[in-house]
Amino acid sequence: MSVISTRKDGDVLVVTSKNPPVNALGQAVRAGLADAIAQAAADDTIKAIVITCEGRTFFAGADITEFGKPPVGPSLPEVIDAIEASAKPVVAAIHGTALGGGLEVALGCHYRIAAASAKLGLPEVKLGLLPGAGGTQRLPRVVGVEAALPMVVKGDPIPAATAERIGLVDKLVADDQLTESGVAFARSVIGASSHPVSSARTDKIDTSLGDAFFDEFRKTELRRLKGFEAPEACIQAVRAAIDLPFADGIKRERELFGQLMTGTQSAALRHVFFAERAASKIDGIPADTPVLPIAKVGILGAGTMGGGIAMNFLTAGIPVTILEREQAALDRGVAIIRKNYERSAARGKFTTDQVAQCMDRLTPTLEMTDLADCDLVIEAVFEHMEVKKEVFTKLDAIVKPGAILASNTSYLNVDEMAAVTKRPEYVLGLHFFSPANVMRLLEIVKAAKTAPAVLKTAMALSKKIGKVAVVSGVCHGFIGNRMLSPRQQAANAMLMQGIAPWAVDDALTDFGMPMGPFQMADLAGLDLGWDKANSKGETIRDVLCERDRRGQKTGKGFYDYDENRRRTPSKEVEEIIAAFAAKSGGAAQSFTSEEIRDRLLFPMVNEGAKILDEGMAQRASDIDTVWINGYGWPAYTGGPMFWADTIGLDTVVAGLKAFGHEVSPYLADKAAKGERFNG
């Protein structure tokens, strides 16, 4: 059956798309839509047309899988032009998410009605693109430049009610009466003397908006989007809607779209899109594996980590029992959770009612037996194997059979924890990243005996709490922290070669990371794990701590800090490092920023290759997903493995050799064959 079907409802032609899962506007859909419009034009008994979609959503955009392949007509702009040129009024009946090309189709229609629960948006910018089927020109003409600009540049969808308020939607209708309402609406406009044509409208374009308006927008909005190319192109395209007639504006849009589409950033961001979705698929799990019900969660430890983890479930509507050993720590933990919610409420993220509901779902306790009826218990206690084993032994005895026991460990061996229980198949790692209520990444650590249903349940749960989850095998530091370690070693080695910490950090921030290893160390505190009593000035870190340069908290560490925590290079640190470098005997080196970057990042890629070779990550794109969502790796480079693919694996291998590293055989082999990590 064709993906586009038509049926007559009296004098209205109902055109329905059925292209699961999201009605992407692939070639067959585009051709079907064009045919339907032609069919309506040729049939005198048809007076109006309704375009609607079956399944969970209206068209969610162009088919991204077609990008980069030779185009097959009709193109989306051609189809939309044909819809707009129809002499018979066309009504878009929208439900789910009308996104990207989907919203552009709707903008080509003369009228738009939407189910009250629908969302509408132009998210192309998140794929490193701009709306390339007339969206940057039609949207400002329909809703005005001020409303259109953030939609195009930021890409966040708006609810149907907002869309109605700004004039994007003509009427809101009940969710379960969309098609009937569409037909009724279409019938109501038959016989009107004219129908609104988005491209011909001028009433909403405020020609007085000039440089000052756009510059102000850049100043407030683009800082967050530093390094991304598409937002600026989006601004220029929307600006063309003021400066140019429609046909010329479309040319400008096409030109900018073409530049972005062929650039490396969009390729990287499209990779990121598919990588996140691929990450949720767990290899080797039969399709009929059940998802276990998780109606109540227990958390051990009400510290920063435990509290943050708890908030994820509370926000998602799942009751949490949180356990501490002492009342004071428990009270402190609960108070921090409340404060975090209240702070979010002050920023408009929650209503006061929602905060109250979340807090009502929280049961603080000092008794481990209160965790007995939980379906999942996550421990966030001290990171020490003996402590973890003790906790798992106790939990195993107390918590009901069939419940999942999880560790939030960041490094330790989950198999060892599972081994002390009688239910190793129900044990796994759930490694949240700090702050756990904010960071999107969750590493799901699959232990040797973890049951498929337990893994599948963890994956389903991660989606429910809004995390991007990646499955990792059991190895020291799992995927993320394991790769952090060679980077840290490379950074430390460079200090001994006379490279300043700021040169190392700047190489990474220039690349797009939020901070470098020495900034990170200063933030975390240099005295973490430092033993004051036994410190003998053997490492740079020892000496810094001995001089009370313990990081941001003491106002100085690798850097000097002012009262606003702004860092400046320190002469004292420079001298300390120079003394160490001289002692180590090697001649002081000087590297370009690019070489510093490569010396830091190539060993990470090498470690990523080992992780793949050992089967600790299911696919290269999972590693990219970890680093983008857990460590601030710039998404516009696609993650460490995609970045390596972009610059060429042979380049990485040559660099590693030159820097004196042993190259992973897996990487060497791929490079020799001219292959990529990501397909």
Ligand code: 3H9
């Ligand atoms: C565009 O429109 C350009 C135009 O301006 C110009 C053209 C000339 N194409 O996310 P989910 C797949 S650019 C192909 O898990 P959810 C997805 O990979 C486009 N495939 O579901 C997944 O596949 P699988 C602008 C797509 O319910 C499956 O559908 N539009 C597309 O959590 C389910 O997806 C966008 O950027 C697509 N466009 O969320 C919207 N979209 O099952 C992108 C999805 O094999 N899409 N798939 O892993 C989304 O934001 C979400 O998918 C959506 C549903 C909110 C719709």
